[in-house]
Amino acid sequence: MPESEKRYYREVILPKVACGLVVKVQEQIAFELLPEKAYCGLKLPKARYKPDFVLTYADGTVEIVEVKSRFTRRMQRDYIYRRRLFIDLIAEPRGWKFTEWYADKED
Known part of the structure; x- marks a missing residue:
């Protein structure tokens, strides 16, 4: 886990868990966006999205959290589409x- 994700977990998630606000924390859960398929002789791979954290709150609210450095976001050009x-x-x-x-810092 990159340092920025560790810091987010320590500084933001753990306090919410400690006070009972967040009841479930999942990391790197893969969600299928589009299935694999063939089209006009092309093999199109499946598209998935894996957020850094999936938080479930005591009230049932679900929050998806993506931790990014600005550099990483620029380098992952397909991120905005996924x-x-x-x-x-x-x-x-x-x-x-x-x-x-x-x-704040680059990983």
Whole structure:
């Protein structure tokens, strides 16, 4: 786990768990966005999205957290498209929150 994710876990998630606000923490859960398929002789791979954290709150709210350095976000050019698909196909229909947290330092 990169240092920025460890810091987010320590500084943001652990206090919420300690006070009972967050009841479940999952890391790196893969969500399938599009299945693998063939089209016109092309093999199209499945598209997935793996957020850094999935938090379930005591009230049932689910929050998806993506921890990024600004450098990493620039280098992962497909991130904005996978994020958009995830929000449109999974998070928004289920009423989940989506949070991007930017690290101050580069990992």
